[in-house]
Amino acid sequence: MAGGSNQPGRGVLAKALDVLSALDGSRAGLPLTELSRRSGLPLSTTRRLAAELVALELLERLPDRRYVVGRRLWRLGLLARVQGDLREAALPFLQDLYDVTRENVHLAVRDGGSALYVERLHGRSSVRLVSRAGGRLPLHATGVGKVLLAHAPPDVVAEVVANAAKVTAYTITEPGRLLRELAEVRRRGYARTAQEMTLGTCSVAVPVTDADGVVVASIGLVLATRKDPTRHLAPLRVAARGIARALG
Numbered sequence: 001m002a003g004g005s006n007q008p009g010r011g012v013l014a015k016a017l018d019v020l021s022a023l024d025g026s027r028a029g030l031p032l033t034e035l036s037r038r039s040g041l042p043l044s045t046t047r048r049l050a051a052e053l054v055a056l057e058l059l060e061r062l063p064d065r066r067y068v069v070g071r072r073l074w075r076l077g078l079l080a081r082v083q084g085d086l087r088e089a090a091l092p093f094l095q096d097l098y099d100v101t102r103e104n105v106h107l108a109v110r111d112g113g114s115a116l117y118v119e120r121l122h123g124r125s126s127v128r129l130v131s132r133a134g135g136r137l138p139l140h141a142t143g144v145g146k147v148l149l150a151h152a153p154p155d156v157v158a159e160v161v162a163n164a165a166k167v168t169a170y171t172i173t174e175p176g177r178l179l180r181e182l183a184e185v186r187r188r189g190y191a192r193t194a195q196e197m198t199l200g201t202c203s204v205a206v207p208v209t210d211a212d213g214v215v216v217a218s219i220g221l222v223l224a225t226r227k228d229p230t231r232h233l234a235p236l237r238v239a240a241r242g243i244a245r246a247l248g
Contacts, residue, residue, distance in 0.1 A: 012049075015041055019049050020058065020073065024136065029066035086217060087118050089246035090208075093239040094121050094219065100235045104222040106205070108144040110152060111136060113160050115145035118217070140164045140178060141171050143203030143229075144218040146191035150182040151207060151215035157182065170195040190236070191220075192229055198222075204229035208240045210247060219243070 022038035023030060030038070036046040050067055053059040057072035090107050098105045098121040105121040114136035139145035139152075139160050149160055157179075164173040172178050185191045194202045205220025219240055221232050 015039075015045065016049050016053060019046060019053065020069075023067070023069055029062055029068035031066055035067060086243075086247070090119065090217075090219070090243045093242040093246070094119060096242075097219070097221075097235055097239045098122075101221055101223075101232050103232070106144050106220045106222065107217060108142075108148065108220070109217045110139065110148040110156075113139060113156065113163075115139050115142055115148055115218075117144075137197060138165070138167060140173070141167045141193070141197045143191050143193050143205035143220040143222070146182065146185055146193065147205045147207050147218040147220070148215065150185035150191065167197055168195055168199055170199075172196060190230075190233060195225060200225055202227070202229050204232060204236065206233070206236045206240045208243050208247075210244065216247070217243070 018039040018041060019035055022035050032047055032050060033043065035050060036043045039046060041049070050059060050061075054061050054067075054070070057070040059067050059073070060070045061067055086109070087107070094105050094107060103122075105119075106117060107119040108115040108117050110116070115138070117135050117137070137145060139149040141164075149157060152160075161175050161178050164175075164178060165171075166173055172181060181191075190204060190206045192202065192204045197203075201222050202225045203220050203222040205218050207215040208217040208219060210216050219236060221229060221236065223229055
C-alpha cells in the first residue's frame with residue numbers, strides 16, 4: 001500500500017501522488033481495484049483521480065482496463081536529476097561496456113532500502129531479466145544493490161539486513177552471512193551474485209564514486225550462470241572511472 005493515504009485533510013495532489021505511487025514496480029499496469037488497495041484510497045476516489053490523471057496523460061488506461069504510467073509522466077521523469085546528470089554522464093560509458101560485453105548493463109542508485117535502476121542496456125542475446133529503467137529491486141539480492149548497501153549508512157544496512165527476504169532459494173538473507181559478504185564487497189571493490197534475484201543468472205557490479213570518493217551509484221552486468229561474471233571486471237572498472245570523471 002502506498003501508505004495510510006485515506007487521512008482527513010490530505011489534499012487532492014497528495015492523493016493523486018498515492019495513486020501514481022501505487023504503480024511502482026508494476027510495469028504491466030494495475031486494475032482499478034488494485035490501485036485502490038495499494039494507494040489506500042476508497043474505490044470511488046481512486047476512480048475519479050485515475051480519470052483525471054488519464055485526461056492529463058499522467059496515466060494511460062489500456063483496453064483491458066489496466067492503468068499504466070502515461071507518456072507525460074514518463075517524459076517528466078526523464079527530467080529528474082538522478083535521471084538527468086548521472087544518466088547523461090554515464091550513457092557513453094554504459095554503451096561502451098555493452099559493446100564490449102554484450103551483456104545486460106545496469107546503472108543504479110540507492111533509494112532508501114531499494115536499488116533504483118537509472119538505466120539498463122541490453123540486446124537480443126542478453127539473458128532476460130525483471131529489471132527495468134525506473135524500477136526498484138532489493139539491495140540485498142542484486143549485484144548493484146549489494147555494492148550500494150555495502151557503502152550505505154549503518155542504519156540503512158541494519159534495517160535492510162534485518163528485513164532481508166528470500167527472492168529465490170539462493171538469496172542470502174542470514175544476517176551474519178550477509179554482513180560478512182558486505183564487508184567482503186568493500187574489501188575487494190566489487191559484488192557478485194548467483195541466482196539471488198533471478199534463477200539462471202549471475203551478476204557482478206562495481207561502485208561509482210564522486211570526487212571525494214563517496215559511492216554515488218553502481219554499475220553492473222547480469223549474465224547467464226554458465227558464464228564467469230568476474231571476467232568482465234576490467235571493463236566494468238574502466239566504465240566506473242569514466243563515469244566518475246564525467247560527473248566531475
